[in-house]
Amino acid sequence: MILVGGMGTRLGALTQRTPKPLLPVAGRPFLDYLLLEAARFGFDRIVLLAGHLGGQVVDGFAGLRRLAGRDVDIEVVVEPEPAGTGGALEVLRDVADDAFLLMNGDSWFDLDLRAFASAAAADDAWVSMALRSTSDTARFGTVELEGRRVVRFLPRGAVAAPGLINAGVYLVRRALLDRIPSRPCSLEADIFPALVAQRRLMGVAEKGFFIDIGVPDDYAAADRLIAEHRRRPAVFLDRDGVLNEDLGYTYHPEDLRWLPGAREAVRQLNASGSYVFVVTNQAGVARGIYGENDVERFHARMDRELAEIGAHVDEYIYCPYHPDGSVAAYRRDSACRKPEPGMIVELMGRWPIDLDRSFLVGDKETDLAAAAAAGLPGVLYRDGTLDELIDASALRMRPKAS
């Protein structure tokens, strides 16, 4: 759930005709970056909670969108009248799961959303919030923790001192929606202080880049800062024989058997701040053994099982073609089929990748040939566990000057 209904009064004229989360950053609406973030962590159902100029959000965002290689279903709920950030949540009753991520639509906290959700899931709380330390808390809500429990929550402007701020990313339990006081009300001023008193608010201090485009200075620098912080090294992983057992045309979700250390390797790469991409030849589609739907279902199963340990794949890309295929639509040579580099090149065009610190891991010479053709080092996976191999490889790939 992303809150996109704010008035944006601190930005003056800029937000008179445009909802704040739709203001352009490097040529696209700021909200696009948040959607892409959610999608790369494997969230494929997103609800935008709109208010001020909500029609623009409906027109621009409602519907199915292909993001990070996934079909992402975006629903827009427009609140009937301004109800504050707290009152707005009430309308989510019809669409909310038992637990859901909630994010402010006008800020970006560069946070591993899967790791956060997975850690927060164990909290005995109605809301778990991501916190970030800062030198001057005055612009934000200030939070004091005892262990993971929030013992004080002060709204914006209360104190100017170093400390932890509310970074605007939450794991919310559905139970909260039944306990929202009379509308309109604010999350920061009304709901969180009440949750502190009931000992139902937890917090997790996280590091990471934070930008709030509601602040004029931040918005002015957003083009540069967001581009800078989205740029990461990438690790390209072959699928069958690297992540899961290669049973020969593996496609049935029930046949997913993770190789030892594979899921842990993905989590370790996530934690290191690398993008993780899966690049896989799926000639079984061209041979008529299974369809593209099956490939996507298999990847959805991988997503779910990775999420169980707080890990994720940023994007899966596959090549369904083969020159000897039996299905006419897929029978052809393709620049995407490894050893050709097409899939890697496509990902390089779509994501801001720091190529000097990137590499590929595969179990066949054709994987390494594809990497080489794309200008990347390749690591052959033969034995041992993937997490150990990644450890050793990442060490070797570390740039000389950093």
Ligand SMILES: [Mg+2]
């Ligand atoms: Mg393989």
